[in-house]
Amino acid sequence: MQLDAYLKRIEYSQPLEPDRSTLDGLVKAQLRTIPFENLDQQMGVDVSTAVDRAYEKVVLRQSGGWCFELNGLFGWVLREIGFEVAVLAGHVGPDKPQPGETGDHMLLHVDCDGPLLVDVGFGGGPYQPVPLRPGTFSQPPYTISISNEGDGWYKYSELADGNESNYWFTLDKVETSHFETANRQLQSDPNSPFRRTLTAQRRVRNKHVVLRGLVKRTIDEAGTREVRLSSEQALVDCLKNDFNLDIPQIATCWPALIRRHEELFGT
Template identity: 40%
Template sequence: MDVAAYLARIGAPRPAAPTSASLAALQRAHVQSVPFEDYDIHTGVTISLEPDVLERKIVQRHRGGYCYELNGLFGALLRELGFAVTLVAAFSLDDNGTRGPDVDHLRLLVDAVDGNWVVDVGNGARWPQPVPRRPGVHGRVQVYRDGDVWWTTERRGDGSWERGWAWTPQPRQLADFAERNRYQQYDPSSDFVGRRVAALATPTGRISLVNGVFAELANGVRTEREVSAAEEWALLADRFGIVLDRPWAERVPVLTSC
């Protein structure tokens, strides 16, 4: 990995040591520079989880990606910088204990020299900083644990708490997510197949584009508006740094062997 190029991509200096403060600075820089987005799915480009392909896409071509891509590559960067990183498979978990697919999301457990954290730069630009890896309320995120199962809830704008992803600490490899990555791209029941999305954190909140609706959250105030296809294309470049070389399709071809 070209660490210097990756750090330049997110506008962050190389940390002197793998501390909690440097981890927070890296995550904040990442979510404000690298968008969460799925436009490859809608332009017919296969999403690969090979590390060299991810580096070319995110670092060299200045694109974003979704959880497997963003957390997968960011985890590799953190290892290069001296952090201990464990990839974990995350899943939905409802109030009745019903679990979704085990590898529906990828999160990172990161150990700094002075703390243990949950890191997620692939969560729709909703986590601007690491979350302490211990049960309790940590700002807008609450962490729970029941034996080996951990999960989070996130505070909404109206003050209520929304259930987030759950996980177990079993270490995973990026290749473990390959089959689910294929599902996310091609299966008609995948949320990503039916939804063009881009999201990026900002110093005062978050911007997003979802199926032609541009929304901005700034200092707690949310605005949104529908945009034309031409304006969506322009916004992708101007606000998210996503420059596409082909138009998106209204429908994505479905492979029969998903």
């Protein structure tokens, strides 16, 4: 794996130092150029937590990925530059995890002028590092908060235009192998959201573009705008133009997307 190839992939040419300026710049560049997406899972292609596999997919094949790939790769990049990085396990959803429940979301703890939460694999809410302490932070169009829920648990929340997403985490460091169970389950269980619904997400400045199934949403400070895709070619074009994903074979998923949309919303 080559750091220069990654930097070319994210179009980043600034000096590299293990400081806050570099960290902020890398986070924004990765989110701008590398989308969160589950296209492999939709097409039945195996997805690995291994960093070298993520590098091959994201850097060499110019694809995106999900949290295990994107945060895993970004952690490797930061360590190569000299940052102090730890992997943490998150549990996505509004409710506190049950004892013994395995984390289903990877995030990063980076020490840089204090402890920071860094997450380039949650779809696009945190556009820059978030202080790893209880508080509320503005990252338009999102309001981001971290709350101390007791017993070592913290809750991350992001809110925009009335819609909220959450995950729970502790400060206990884990290895990448911690996520093997979740990685297998989320791409094999037919009830997994990553199997049931295609998604691609990209964060550019104060805008978050989200494709779920047939509906593309653009979220910014003016609110949320929706467009429904009308054909498999519209899907291919949307992924290419809005998410920098040139994957024409995704058109084979169109019949399944139509069926899923009709199950949820009718014809």
